[in-house]
Amino acid sequence: MAKNRGLLNNEEEWKGSAESVAYTPNRGVFLMLMAASAAMVIGAGFIFWYVPTVGFKNIHPALPYVIGALFSGVAVFVLIGALGISIALIRGSSIFPSPRFRGLLVKFFLPLMVFAGGLLKIPRIKIERAFIDLNNRMVKALINKMIKSGKRFSPDRIVILMPHCIQYDNCKIKVTRDVKNCVGCGRCEIGGLVALAERYNINLFVLTGGTVARRKLYDLRPSAVIAVACERDLTSGVQDAYPLPVIAIVNKRPRGYCLETGVEIDDVSQAIKDLLGESMAPAAYNPG
Ligand code: SF4
Structure with a gap:
């Protein structure tokens, strides 16, 4: 198992594109x-x-x-x-x-x-x-209502879907087949995500496109989904997956669309806690 699965501390290298401005709902x-x-x-x-x-x-x-x-x-x-x-x-x-x-x-x-x-x-x-x-706030309200009535999502019925473009472009490791192939070198966030998923016993997939993502949901029939992608893919994904509850997280795009994108691991961690219910979640995840 990899020793270093921390996030690459290279925020200063991310110059950002016109599309990589901070996510602000309008x-x-x-x-x-x-x-x-x-x-x-x-x-x-x-x-x-x-x-x-x-x-x-x-x-x-x-x-x-x-x-x-x-x-x-x-x-x-x-x-x-x-x-x-x-x-x-x-x-x-x-x-x-x-x-x-x-x-x-x-x-x-x-x-x-x-x-x-x-x-x-x-x-x-x-x-x-x-x-x-x-959508995210509605999903969280539904989850809170569910938790208050004594029901909870089982971690193994939650899936996290990541786009392939989150991977470091020059990484030769095939993580789309199995994310556990990642050795956690820290050049992209996949290592940190694998560690997070393992900590909570949640399934994590890195997928090559929306069609594969739909197929994965069809095959696995999860109870809830955490999806990371650009706005367009997330919107169509939430529509297609309905009534499945999807917490959608907009990706970071320091190099524009579809190339070495990123995600705030804290956002993914928070989404997991929301789905599991705060009280049953393990201690906060510390990257690195
Ligand atoms: S996917 Fe490749 S580049 Fe990214 S952390 Fe894993 S081994 Fe490193």
Whole structure:
């Protein structure tokens, strides 16, 4: 087993690219798009109700009111969802720790907000960062609720998924086959991650792409996932994995996308503790 699995202490060498700025969730943009999405749905609902009404009366006098009630129901549903998610954002927690509420965000509002963001020329990465932030808080709220009811995730049912680009570019060791092949030289964070995973008895995989990651989840059927990647991959991964709870961690990109990326090991460690519950977690992990 490797003796040195500490992080490479080379922060000063990371000059960073335009995409490697510190991760900061942009809640303002997210809230604005949430309102725009709700307005679009309600406006479209009104038009689709109003226009046919002229003809509906000729079919049956009550039909316009039935259709109106239907669209009103949809509008109330969207409003409650948008309001709930907005309050969750403002309060910094999930007011409805339910998988369905998270599903509303993942499957319904996110595509709508991406569409609205495209129309308003808002960079997609800002929407994705806010989505990741909110998803993580919703997942943590669900976990807390689960722990309060006496249930816990078993460590061996949790998987950590890392992108292959986190590996030191010149390392010849094949860690995608088995992360334990890593000798922990310290040139990239894989050594530290292997030590962390071993400490908690959690499965860690370094994967070559999103398709392999989906296949891995399909094969292993875990209870929860900690995923590290860029915003785009994390967003699509969280959507694809739903309803599986995924704590998503945005990677560091000192050399741009897909080359010698990195991750804050403390963030991964914290995600493990969140999934296991603070009280049952072992002592804090000390890199190196
Ligand atoms: S993956 Fe290679 S470069 Fe990275 S820590 Fe392990 S042995 Fe070192």
